[in-house]
Amino acid sequence: MLLPFDYVRARSREEAVDLALRAGAGGRFLAGGTDLLVRIHDRQLRPKVVIDLKGIEGMQAINSCDGEGLVVGAATPLNRLIRDELVRSRYGLLAEAAHTVGSVQIRNRASLGGNISNASPAADTAPALLLYEAEILTWGPSGGRKILIGEFFKGPGATALGEGEFVFKVRLPILKERSFGVYLKLGRTRAVDLAIVSVAALALEGGEVRLALGAVAPTPIRVREAEAILRNRKDKEAIKEAAAAARRLAAPISDIRASREYRLEMTEVLTARAIEQALAGLAARAR
Numbered sequence: 001m002l003l004p005f006d007y008v009r010a011r012s013r014e015e016a017v018d019l020a021l022r023a024g025a026g027g028r029f030l031a032g033g034t035d036l037l038v039r040i041h042d043r044q045l046r047p048k049v050v051i052d053l054k055g056i057e058g059m060q061a062i063n064s065c066d067g068e069g070l071v072v073g074a075a076t077p078l079n080r081l082i083r084d085e086l087v088r089s090r091y092g093l094l095a096e097a098a099h100t101v102g103s104v105q106i107r108n109r110a111s112l113g114g115n116i117s118n119a120s121p122a123a124d125t126a127p128a129l130l131l132y133e134a135e136i137l138t139w140g141p142s143g144g145r146k147i148l149i150g151e152f153f154k155g156p157g158a159t160a161l162g163e164g165e166f167v168f169k170v171r172l173p174i175l176k177e178r179s180f181g182v183y184l185k186l187g188r189t190r191a192v193d194l195a196i197v198s199v200a201a202l203a204l205e206g207g208e209v210r211l212a213l214g215a216v217a218p219t220p221i222r223v224r225e226a227e228a229i230l231r232n233r234k235d236k237e238a239i240k241e242a243a244a245a246a247r248r249l250a251a252p253i254s255d256i257r258a259s260r261e262y263r264l265e266m267t268e269v270l271t272a273r274a275i276e277q278a279l280a281g282l283a284a285r286a287r
């Protein structure tokens with residue numbers, strides 16, 4: 001049984017902030033509710049006021065702005081994101097990663113903003129957002145501000161959001177070069193489970209290969225030292241070195257899903273595989 005709480009559907013950004021400030025520690029924002037309601041049900045959280053963000057203008061919109069890239073409302077359900085033509089064609093890695101979240105029923109409600117605000121180290125959209133160098137556009141007591149995705153995650157369950165502040169939109173900057181992205185997620189089951197290890201690789205036509213890891217550190221991480229190895233060399237030896245560097249940069253824990261040792265081993269294996277697949281995909285795209 002759910003413990004009782006007040007449910008309020010905010011009609012504007014200002015109202016959402018005002019409600020959150022008034023509720024203080026007893027307030028919680030709600031988007032799809034796929035995580036929040038489970039936690040309330042399990043009594044991990046006991047909010048007094050739940051503030052639904054979905055009715056705020058722009059929260060569920062996907063817009064392409066000239067020179068600005070793509071701007072995705074934070075409450076956009078993942079299934080809508082996955083089906084969006086612009087997302088699929090320009091930010092395919094994000095669509096691929098979002099497609100691995102839960103089940104089709106979960107993805108019908110789960111939002112992009114909820115996925116990152118949860119700040120789970122295993123959040124599936126996070127590695128792709130790190131590689132696209134997304135900007136998190138927030139709204140809070142002082143109005144709007146921009147947080148670079150690399151500065152958004154502060155630890156398990158912790159973000160850079162301040163009191164009364166919520167994720168309003170996510171901006172994906174324009175990628176000027178042709179690219180090919182790969183997301184490899186290892187779970188205990190093939191679906192409806194969080195990652196034990198996840199690796200995202202994005203190969204760019206100019207020669208850059210971007211790499212990010214999920215579930216193997218307190219936050220999702222970009223592994224720039226591993227990327228640097230691939231700057232001028234992309235042969236088998238360089239891929240092996242980059243994968244070993246990714247392993248060194250990972251700092252996983254042992255938990256019910258897997259041991260630290262297994263996670264480290266799989267980080268190396270999956271990083272090498274993701275790099276190879278991303279490079280092969282880019283080469284095929286160029287033909």
Ligand SMILES: Cc1cc2nc3c(=O)[nH]c(=O)nc-3n(C[C@H](O)[C@H](O)[C@H](O)COP(=O)(O)OP(=O)(O)OC[C@H]3O[C@@H](n4cnc5c(N)ncnc54)[C@H](O)[C@@H]3O)c2cc1C
Nearest residue numbers: 031032033034035036102110111113114115117124166167
């Ligand atoms: C069966 C099941 C399977 C799952 N599988 C996966 C999986 O494979 N991969 C994965 O990454 N996740 C998974 N999840 C977790 C969850 O579904 C996702 O993280 C989802 O994207 C959360 O989005 P939501 O809109 O439902 O968030 P909500 O449940 O509405 O909110 C989640 C948290 O974020 C806060 N919040 C929501 N929106 C905002 C906002 N705009 N600004 C600030 N704070 C906000 C809420 O207060 C709450 O603390 C799973 C959950 C379940 C129940």
